[in-house]
Structure formats: C-alpha cells, structure tokens
Amino acid sequence: MSASLDEVLQAIRTGIPLFLERFQECLRIPSISTAPENQPDMLRMSQWLQAEMRRIGLEHVQAYPTPGQPMVYGDWIHAPGRPTVLVYGHYDVQPADPLDEWVSPPFGAEIRDDYIFARGASDMKGQILAQLAAVEAWLAQGTCPVNLKYLIEGEEEIGSPYLDDFIRDHTDLLECDIVLNCDAMIHSAENPSITYALRGLAYFELEICTAEKDMHSGMFGGAVRNPIHVLTEVLSGMHDASGRITLPGFYDHVPTAEDDERALLAKAPYNDAAFLKTAGAFALYGEEGFTTLERLGVRPSLDVNGIWGGFQGEGAKTVLPARAGAKLSMRLIPGQPLDMVEKQLRAYLEAKVPAGCQWNLTCHSIGPGSVMHWKSPYMQAAADALKKVFGKEPFLRREGASVPVVRLLQERLGVDSVMLGFGQPDDGIHGPNEKQSLPVLYKGMESYACFLYNVGRLKPMSVHD
Structure with a gap:
C-alpha cells in the first residue's frame, strides 16, 4: 500500500488530540535518572515508551539491560532498497528543583496558552514523541519511506555512562545509513535552524x-x-x-575557526539584546575578540x-x-x-x-564534541523538510551544548547524525517552568514526516562513503 505525503500530514493533524493526551501522560512520569528515589519511575517510563512504540506498529521492541538504566530498542525494516534511519533520544529528565519557582507542578503537564509546562517537555520527551507521531502517521497508511531503528537511552542527563559500551557491543543491531538525533532545538518558529556542530x-x-x-x-x-x-x-x-x-x-x-565558518555563523538572525532577554542575564561576558555566537560555538x-x-x-x-x-x-x-x-x-x-x-x-x-557534514544529502533532506513546513530556509549553527552520542556514533558506526528537534532556546530546559510550544511541536511532527519522505528518495549510503 502506498501513501502520499499529503495524506500523512493530514493524518498527523487529525491525530493531534490523541498525541496531546499521550504527551501529558508521558510527562507525568518523573523519570529523573540522577535521583535514587525515582528509580521506579525510570522503569515505568521505559515500560511506557515500549508500549507506545508497539502501539504505533514498531517491531522487535525491547529493553536491553545495562548496569544502569535500560536501552529501549525497536525497529521497522520493511523498505527494501531504502536507507535505514537510526532514531536517537532519551527518556530521562533533569531534577525539577528549585520546586518553589515552578508556577505549576513540574510533572503536572499543565497547558497555558500555547505551551505545555513540565520537566522534560522540551528536553526531550516532546521531541521523541513528535517523531513517533510522525512514524505512526506513516505506518497507519500501511508503509514508511525508510527503514527505522530506535535507540532511546535512560541516562543522557547523567552523562550516558553505559552508552558507549552498548553501541560497541551492538554495532550490527544499530547498523544504519544516518542517525536522526531528536535531542535538538531550532532557533525560533520564525527562523528555523539546524545544528551542525556540538561542544x-x-x-x-x-x-x-x-x-x-x-x-x-x-x-x-x-x-x-x-x-x-x-x-x-x-x-x-x-x-x-x-x-x-x-x-x-x-x-x-x-582549532581556530576559519573565515568562511565565521562568516557562516555571522549570517544567523541573532542580536545580543534578544540573547540577553532569553537568558534573563544582566550583561554579556566572555573571551575577548569573539562574538557571542562564536563564544558559544567555536570556543x-x-x-x-x-x-x-x-x-x-x-x-x-x-x-x-x-x-x-x-x-x-x-x-x-x-x-x-x-x-x-x-x-x-x-x-x-x-x-x-x-x-x-x-x-x-x-x-x-x-x-567529546562533534562536527557533522552539513553539506550531506541527509542534512539537505532536513533543510528541505523545515522549509516546506515552516515556510523558510533554515540556517546552520553551532550549538554550545553537548550531545556526546553524536561523536560516539561517528566513531563506532561510521555514520553521521542530523540534529532535528523542536525545542527553542527560551524553553527553560534544566530550570524551573520548562515549557514546549505546542504549535512548534505540531510543525515538528510534520517536519519529521517530511524528513523521512525526503530520505526515502535517497540511495542507501553512509555520508562517509
């Protein structure tokens, strides 16, 4: 059975009420990996995620034990001759303290205006559930344009202590053409972006x-x-x-940033005043001789x-x-x-x-930090998806934060990643009143669907071939 992209996008829009219900249910599980008292919640979150993956039609779903939290795996391998996409995410969240600074309970998943407020709403339960919603829409039509594998860990927020060993011991299981890393942000709804480097x-x-x-x-x-x-x-x-x-x-x-890269960074729709407002800081500070974006990305x-x-x-x-x-x-x-x-x-x-x-x-x-191949066809597939959904060409940027799995997968599997997520810099991740814009996340669901469609039109190949 074949399905058009327009049919899939319409299915996503129709399914928003169910998605929102599942999203709130997920956010109400306090899966704090660093807190011993939340270990039963970590298990509950792992089980909830596995049930959700099975519900939408993924196969071979299971939790692989580690000395810490289990790795959740699932796949759908029914697109012969098409690329295989490994989707990475994590189901653990940061502690919610200081609790007295939250306007609503950190695990209440309260909706105010167009935002949902909860620990993990942006980082990153919203992103992984949006990606699963896109896949659900494809599979509900009886097909998917690519082969899929999932690696969702439970200890990203405490440094992923067992991730490297797991990847090393399961290279055949995780073999793929490209990694879709959902642990990412865009600059804004008006100016979407794709991260190509991480500290x-x-x-x-x-x-x-x-x-x-x-x-x-x-x-x-x-x-x-x-x-x-x-x-x-x-x-x-x-x-x-x-x-x-x-x-x-x-x-x-x-390494010293080359002039062409500094010029690329300078194209970002950025100004110091907006940055200060987002940060809530009183003044800028940093290494002399560099712009704020350079301090965050290349220093x-x-x-x-x-x-x-x-x-x-x-x-x-x-x-x-x-x-x-x-x-x-x-x-x-x-x-x-x-x-x-x-x-x-x-x-x-x-x-x-x-x-x-x-x-x-x-x-x-x-x-380790990492640099991704920003001229690869997979990166272009992501850029085209964002342009179709958001109506504007995304810009490329370096991210000051860290996602070590990108480098680990480059080294262990020999494949690159595309960072595609729909949090925003003012979401307040790791702090009180973390939030996720629902309209942006709904566009993210459509973007994920378009990305899979675009990748499905490519030949299976590693960006390193």
Whole structure:
C-alpha cells in the first residue's frame, strides 16, 4: 500500500488530540535518572515508551539491560532498497528543583496558552514523541519511506555512562545509513535552524580540606586557612581578565575557526539584546575578540555549577569550616583531546592550591564534541523538510551544548547524525517552568514526516562513503 505525503500530514493533524493526551501522560512520569528515589519511575517510563512504540506498529521492541538504566530498542525494516534511519533520544529528565519557582507542578503537564509546562517537555520527551507521531502517521497508511531503528537511552542527563559500551557491543543491531538525533532545538518558529556542530562536556567535583573538623571562628579564625577562601581564590583564577581559561595548555588543541565558518555563523538572525532577554542575564561576558555566537560555538568555556561549604542554615553560626567544594564543567571544542583535560585541571590545582591544604578531584563524566557534514544529502533532506513546513530556509549553527552520542556514533558506526528537534532556546530546559510550544511541536511532527519522505528518495549510503 502506498501513501502520499499529503495524506500523512493530514493524518498527523487529525491525530493531534490523541498525541496531546499521550504527551501529558508521558510527562507525568518523573523519570529523573540522577535521583535514587525515582528509580521506579525510570522503569515505568521505559515500560511506557515500549508500549507506545508497539502501539504505533514498531517491531522487535525491547529493553536491553545495562548496569544502569535500560536501552529501549525497536525497529521497522520493511523498505527494501531504502536507507535505514537510526532514531536517537532519551527518556530521562533533569531534577525539577528549585520546586518553589515552578508556577505549576513540574510533572503536572499543565497547558497555558500555547505551551505545555513540565520537566522534560522540551528536553526531550516532546521531541521523541513528535517523531513517533510522525512514524505512526506513516505506518497507519500501511508503509514508511525508510527503514527505522530506535535507540532511546535512560541516562543522557547523567552523562550516558553505559552508552558507549552498548553501541560497541551492538554495532550490527544499530547498523544504519544516518542517525536522526531528536535531542535538538531550532532557533525560533520564525527562523528555523539546524545544528551542525556540538561542544563536548567534562564535569568535575573539587573538594578542598584544611582541617580534620569544623572550628570556632573566634578561637581559630585568622590563624588557620579557611577552605572557602582557598576554594574561591582557586576558582576565580581559572579565568584571566580577558575571559580566557588559565589551565596550562588548555588552548593548545583548540582549532581556530576559519573565515568562511565565521562568516557562516555571522549570517544567523541573532542580536545580543534578544540573547540577553532569553537568558534573563544582566550583561554579556566572555573571551575577548569573539562574538557571542562564536563564544558559544567555536570556543570552549569553563563554569562553576555549584559551590558549598560552611553553615548554610537559617540565622548565624560562627563556624570556620574544615572543607569546601565545588562542581564545575567545561564545554569543549571538537578536537580538544579528552585525555588531556583532566591532566590540565590537575596541573592547575597542583600549582594553585596552597601548601597545608588537601584537595581531591573527581571526574564525573567526559564526552567529546562533534562536527557533522552539513553539506550531506541527509542534512539537505532536513533543510528541505523545515522549509516546506515552516515556510523558510533554515540556517546552520553551532550549538554550545553537548550531545556526546553524536561523536560516539561517528566513531563506532561510521555514520553521521542530523540534529532535528523542536525545542527553542527560551524553553527553560534544566530550570524551573520548562515549557514546549505546542504549535512548534505540531510543525515538528510534520517536519519529521517530511524528513523521512525526503530520505526515502535517497540511495542507501553512509555520508562517509
């Protein structure tokens, strides 16, 4: 049975009420991978996703166990001579704190105006369900223009600790021509975009200790070191006055953006005022000599994500703490050797932490950045899909965030990815009141359907062939 693209798009529009019902049901499962108390919810989310995949007509759906959360797999391989698309996503979400800053419950999936508010609405349950809705519309017509495989993990938000091993051990299962990575955003509904490069991520925890126990600040203050003072001095010294990171050798392997790429980035419909409004920040900051987009895409960054030490309760307590700590992350440019980053940080700490202080550094996760082939026929298939649905040619951009699976799949399977998702920069992912625009997501469903149609017209081939 054959189906026209117009019939599929009409089926998507007709199916929106059911989609919205399923979307809210999914969002009400608090699948927080980092929290031990939410482990039953992680299992429930995995089971819900498998049931949904079977419901729309995918086959061989199962959860592959790992030492952590299971990998959910499914496929539909009935399009001989057509490309095989591996769809990647994740079903875990970030913690919802601070809870008191949410206008509505973080797992209530409340709809206000044209937005749905919930943790995971944009990152990324909305994206994976929109893609499944597009496939459902195709399969309901009795066909699909491509072969499909799914790899949906449950630990992306904690660094995907078992993903590399799983891909390595299941290369035959995951063999494909192209990866459709739904963990992505567009710039805006008026100006759609496609990401062609991602930064890597390294995440560390640092603790500095100056004594065996907490002390009275009147009896000992001024006579022994305060670990909070030491910690803040060490952290503040990681940047110089020009915004450059001061770890020894940190920029040795950071490639310089070529003039043509800087010109490509400059074409983006971007201005600093809109960026500040989206961020809610009071002023811009960054490495001198680069635009804001360049700082986000072609330059690395280092940020302190959390800091602790001493008395944190109500009122006053004159304590001189024994220890203090911080969590910090680095966004890395493709080409920076991952095995060097921790060595550079340790060399800095060895030089900067004063004698008489003990320190301990833990690396929680580290993943590579990646650059995708933005001139490939698959990337063009995505651009054509966005142009048809949104009515405007998308622009290409580098993304400052990290999706390590893109590089892992390049290395393990020898295939590239197309980043196609429909969150937006002001969705508030990882923060309170995360939201997803429903009109944009509905267009995303149609875009996914058009993308599959366009890919189905290509010859099966890897972009590396």
